Amino acid sequence: MSEIWHGLIKAFQLIASFDPEVLEIAGRSLSISGTACLLASLICLPLGSLIHFHHFPGKRVLINIIQTLFSVPTVLVGLLLFLLLSRSGPLGELGILFTPVAIIIGQTILITPLLLGLTVSALSGVSKEIVDTAASLGASGLQTAWLVLREARYAVLAAVIMGFGRAISEVGCALIVGGNIKGVTRIITTAISMETSKGELELAMALGIILLFLALVINIALNRLQQR
Amino acid sequence: MPVIVAAAAIAGFTVTADAPSLRVATTSSLYDTGLWQYLEPMFEEKFGVKLDLVCAGTGVALEYGKRGDVDAVVIHDSAKEEQFVAEGYGVERVPFAYNYFLVVGPQDDPASIKGLSPEDAFRKLMEQGEKNPQQVRFVSRGDESGTHAKEKSIWQAAGCNYEAIRKAYWYNEGGSGMGATLLMANEMNAYTLTDRGTFLAYRTKLRLVPLVEEGQMLLNVYSVIAVSPCKHPHTRVEIANDLISFLTSPEVQRLIAEYGVNDYGTPLFAPCAGAGPH
DSSP: OHHHHHHHHHHHHHHHTTOHHHHHHHHHHHHHHHHHHHHHHHHHHHHHHHHHHOOOTTHHHHHHHHHHGGGOOHHHHHHHHHHHHSTTSTTGGGOOTTSHHHHHHHHHHHHHHHHHHHHHHHHHTSOHHHHHHHHHTTOOHHHHHHHHHHHTHHHHHHHHHHHHHHHHHOOHHIIIIITTOTTTTOOHHHHHHHHHHTTOHHHHHHHHHHHHHHHHHHHHHHHHHHHO | OHHHHHHHHHHHHHSOOSSOEEEEEEEHHHHTTTHHHHHHHHHHHHHTOEEEEEEEOHHHHHHHHHHTSSSEEEEOOHHHHHHHHHTTSEEEEEEEEEEEEEEEEOTTOTTOOTTOOHHHHHHHHHHHHHHOTTTOOEEEOOSSOHHHHHHHHHHHHTTOOHHHHHTSTTEEEOOSOHHHHHHHHHHHTOEEEEEHHHHHHTGGGOOOEEEEOOOGGGEEEEEEEEEOTTTOTTSOHHHHHHHHHHHHSHHHHHHHHHTTHHHHSSOSOEEOTTOOOO
């Protein structure tokens, strides 16, 4: 168990010395997962509003499916995307397998159900009175939707934070569609997996601590946003 | 504003590097020894290309090759390699290095296999494993790698029924790379089949010792195969051929022969470019 303590020390050493390889994979992890989270938010906030505000046959079923996909294994997303992006697959011509773009797409797909479901859930939490008041004051559909979204912003931001968390912590998808190629698609989580299987437990632990530290920094920033 | 940031980030990722790159799927037992980390910068500098290495078991490496997702494969399963070339996926099988497999196990050797031939040793492991599964255990790669294929062929040569063994209590299929498998066997105080290179590279982390080191069946030949442009016209076959000529060149063959002497006192590989098919 001394590996945990040694890992903590090693983490500080790596951060303090600005170890170039660690900086590289940390930066890559952040930009890949950050981009995925951004893309998923751009898709899911409008889409979630649409789903919440409209009544259509099968709405209950759709929400069920979305919530079921919360549990989709990351390796499964990776595998399905691999079959799609492989040269022998339908989108092979794009040549994006084993590149960071593939990981971004994979993580976006992975967290979309989560963000969708939680957005719908967040909007449901807003009192119906607000909608009725807005309508009685002559607000258009779009204006009402924007109003409710702002009322629910705390819960919606929590959903975004959760989406980012799921993206930056996942290994399975990044490993399969990224290939953990040094200098190209190696990110913190795939590096942890590799170092562990090499028996480099302290380094693996240090990388894990660094990832948590990054998540902490991001959370503090997003929390500030939440309070406003 | 967020849309612009997203677009910029994606653009940043899709901007291709100036140097062309060669994507190679390599077997884990070559990667874990650090040989690639040693040769990679030399190759990149000499030919002005980026070498992208995907570390995978022989099984999935060949799959990547068949699908055209990599430009070359470097593996060690002669039967699968020959089939790969025969089916038109690969240009030519070019062996460039070899070493030997070893059967390693706990120091006290509860199954008493030390010094036996590989086939006799495996037969004894099966017998002793059946009798005493708490003491005598075996960890297999279980991942369709070259090492796994060799292991299966030894079981067959020993006259053992592999399917029956897979279900046995004393037999554990790890489904991992060579390094991870060695660490698992170490934890379980079990026997396993490993290539000499990875075993030496991991020596300091293991309490396991080599028990069976001699036997024709233990020959382990690494080959490099360029993925054929006939099946996949986009593959960078010229750069793949550069890699092949690099690995078989006299200077690199000499470097391979000396690799590991400083750290382990003995070379991890022997060069064999130009030797006939094994």
